[in-house]
Amino acid sequence: MVRALHKLAGGTAAIASLLLLASCGGGDTPTSPAPVSGNTQTSSSTPPNPLGNNLNVTRCLTQQAVPGRTVADLVVPDELKVDFSQPPGFPNGRLLSDPVVDLTLAALFLDLTKHPITALTALPLNPSANDLPFRSTFPYLAAAQGAHPASTATGTNYNFRTDPVSAYVRVDRMGMPAVATVLITSAHKSEYNDAGPIDDTNFKFLSVINEDLTGFANALSNDLKSAGFSLCATPN
Amino acid sequence: MLRFSRKMLLGGALAMALTAGVVTVGRQASAADHLDPPARTDPDVDTTPDKAADIADIYTWFTPTDLIIAMTFAGPQAASMPPTYDRDVLYTLNISNDADPTTVEFPINVRFGQDGAATGVQFTGIPGTTGPIVGPVESDLHQGNVIARAGLFDDPFFFDLQGFRATRSSGRLMFDHTRNFFNGQNDTAIVLQIPRSAIENGSNPIRIWGSTARFGGQI
Numbered sequence: 544m545v546r547a548l549h550k551l552a553g554g555t556a557a558i559a560s561l562l563l564l565a566s567c568g569g570g571d572t573p574t575s576p577a578p579v580s581g582n583t584q585t586s587s588s589t590p591p592n593p594l595g596n597n598l599n600v601t602r603c604l605t606q607q608a609v610p611g612r613t614v615a616d617l618v619v620p621d622e623l624k625v626d627f628s629q630p631p632g633f634p635n636g637r638l639l640s641d642p643v644v645d646l647t648l649a650a651l652f653l654d655l656t657k658h659p660i661t662a663l664t665a666l667p668l669n670p671s672a673n674d675l676p677f678r679s680t681f682p683y684l685a686a687a688q689g690a691h692p693a694s695t696a697t698g699t700n701y702n703f704r705t706d707p708v709s710a711y712v713r714v715d716r717m718g719m720p721a722v723a724t725v726l727i728t729s730a731h732k733s734e735y736n737d738a739g740p741i742d743d744t745n746f747k748f749l750s751v752i753n754e755d756l757t758g759f760a761n762a763l764s765n766d767l768k769s770a771g772f773s774l775c776a777t778p779n
Numbered sequence: 780m781l782r783f784s785r786k787m788l789l790g791g792a793l794a795m796a797l798t799a800g801v802v803t804v805g806r807q808a809s810a811a812d813h814l815d816p817p818a819r820t821d822p823d824v825d826t827t828p829d830k831a832a833d834i835a836d837i838y839t840w841f842t843p844t845d846l847i848i849a850m851t852f853a854g855p856q857a858a859s860m861p862p863t864y865d866r867d868v869l870y871t872l873n874i875s876n877d878a879d880p881t882t883v884e885f886p887i888n889v890r891f892g893q894d895g896a897a898t899g900v901q902f903t904g905i906p907g908t909t910g911p912i913v914g915p916v917e918s919d920l921h922q923g924n925v926i927a928r929a930g931l932f933d934d935p936f937f938f939d940l941q942g943f944r945a946t947r948s949s950g951r952l953m954f955d956h957t958r959n960f961f962n963g964q965n966d967t968a969i970v971l972q973i974p975r976s977a978i979e980n981g982s983n984p985i986r987i988w989g990s991t992a993r994f995g996g997q998i
Binding site for chain 2 (some may be wrong): 580583620621622623624625626627628632636637638639642643644667668669670671672673674675677681682683684685686687688689691692693694696697698699700701702703704706707708711712713714716717718720721722723728732733735736739740741743744
């Protein structure tokens with residue numbers, strides 16, 4: 544069934560696939576919550592999965608993060624998307640100043656019909672700004688920290704490689720912040736970084752994302768509720 | 780008081796969740812892309828980490844006239860350390876401007892090279908250009924209305940990674956929003972400014988992702 548959706552593209556297909564994953568077990572790979580047994584008191588352990596939590600994250604992935612875009616649309620494919628008809632700023636592209644961690648965590652875990660996507664940013668949970676101000680003109684990033692004297696050497700005939708792209712082997716890829724690092728488990732990271740948007744839209748990693756997000760939701764739910772937040776995840 | 784309580788509770792919850800799903804190896808998981816994939820770029824996991832090819836972050840935004848793209852890599856690192864310009868790494872900014880998000884209409888490739896002690900950078904495939912942009916690093920390079928630069932910059936990412944790690948190791952809540960792990964640290968980066976007129980395609984969105992590849996295979 545998952546393969547039947549492979550030729551579909553865009554948000555509708557992604558949502559359809561996620562619903563399918565949530566409802567029928569995710570095709571070729573299991574979608575049970577990630578194992579989170581253990582104890583948080585040691586660095587080598589993993590935290591406990593709160594007893595009784597058996598959450599379904601489908602609603603998290605299908606909820607609207609910003610007008611016209613669901614959370615699933617933000618995650619798949621793993622690209623920054625820019626709509627010139629909308630104001631710039633995450634998730635419409637990514638400004639240097641955007642607090643992407645708190646925004647992403649809110650989108651993944653909170654019920655956005657009850658909380659704004661800025662709910663965690665408003666606390667804030669993480670630092671809300673860079674340590675140096677950004678420049679208002681090119682190159683925009685702040686100058687390097689420390690003393691770095693300009694080179695006095697001049698060149699006109701640099702020895703750039705002329706080898707074809709096929710002579711290089713992929714090491715890393717990145718689009719949206721936090722997708723590869725947070726939603727892809729270690730066992731799949733290298734495979735994920737070797738892949739590309741066509742793999743994403745073919746739902747190659749959706750079962751991994753669904754599984755990992757479910758594990759997160761189960762672990763987070765009690766504390767988020769205690770903090771007064773409504774969750775997007777629902778009981779199975 | 781309520782605000783403080785919510786913050787504390789959230790810190791504990793997120794620490795637990797992040798510990799559950801992220802920190803399974805080494806010191807990775809900055810929530811951007813630094814040190815990921817760990818098996819290739821994290822010195823705590825890989826004895827030959829490919830620092831030069833390790834993407835840290837990618838940013839893109841626009842003004843009424845231009846699209847700006849920045850990709851940081853080879854960091855975060857101490858302010859005393861030099862930039863990383865590796866001749867054997869190919870940096871690519873993959874841009875799609877049609878209705879199919881999986882296609883790449885504009886693969887912008889960036890390479891570094893040497894001429895004696897001088898380091899240069901070459902940008903190819905930038906929309907709005909008629910050929911490669913070549914010049915020294917740490918300089919604004921112009922062709923038409925395109926501006927390109929490669930150089931060392933302050934790491935623009937901000938996140939309490941230290942608190943996250945401390946929480947993981949101690950089991951105690953250690954998040955502190957006044958603490959930014961990336962304070963005082965640098966990345967090497969590529970920054971481009973491209974006229975929107977060279978890249979806009981009707982009402983299609985622009986989609987961007989970055990990739991790195993090493994000549995001859997991973998180290």
